[in-house]
Amino acid sequence: MSLVNQVIETLSGESESHCEDISDAARLKMNSVLATLMEAGGDFFGATVSSIDGIAWAEVLMPGFDKHRFAAMSSSLLAISDELASEVNSGATNNLLIEAASGKIVIMHAGPLMLLTVFTKKDATLGMALAHAKKATEALEAIEI
């Protein structure tokens, strides 16, 4: 852990949701991947990058949404999904899809330590959303954290 992060952690006194143990360079790159994704035409209205254990690392979200909660929930869901898939020997999760009443949510692994969550508008085309999200995970995977 860098000295800066140690100081932040000490100062905040509430290490868990504020311990963002990645470099600024990595965070910038993640934000850039998310910006590209949002403009890709998949009808996305938000996206987050989190650590596999549910720490928010980067996000494009409307005001009022809590990235920390999204990050934690995404990691829980993906871990449960992986466990269910491995229970029937189906390997790891490619994508976890939630089709809600007025939008879709897709969660994907992005390398061993990251995951991507995307939120689409109601009428988004699933294929497009999945393709763009998949591309974003490949770009994320290339980022050194």
Add this chain to the structure above:
Amino acid sequence: MLFETDKIIFTGPVGAGKTTALGAISDVAPVSTDVAATDSTKQMKRTTTVGFDYSYIKLNDGKRVHLYGTPGQDRFRFMWKILSRTGIGLVLLVPNDHEDPVGQMEFYLDAFSDFIKKTGVVIAITRSGINDNAQISDYQNKLYERQQIYPVFEVDARSSNDVNILIHALLAILMQE
């Protein structure tokens, strides 16, 4: 009266031994949602639970009790709520080598206070003898101060016998109510 759908919740701070306790007592290989830790947890251990641990045990009368372990970190509070929704009781594990173990006991008792009011709790002090930061009497005194009467056990989370005692103590309390 126990039902086939009854479940007991194991909770407590990171590193208290929740996953270990479920593994120690299970009749089957537990469902485990451990992933690589990237937060401060990693100074303590390599992986951490982000979804839940699940297993079950069969009691002597053949009845099955489901066991769920929660994630420890506060950010997974929503899982605490989901998991305890239909639980019948709580096992609270507190690692005695935490820098403020008694404070941790209070934190989880408060976080689960609604659930505990409806059900029951037993408190299990784990990781004793490594770097003890409290005595059993410290926990008991704090509970007394809070006007709460709950049993406190010193256990080894790796010991199926110890975990068994916890579960049976909890069931005994629940039967009385």
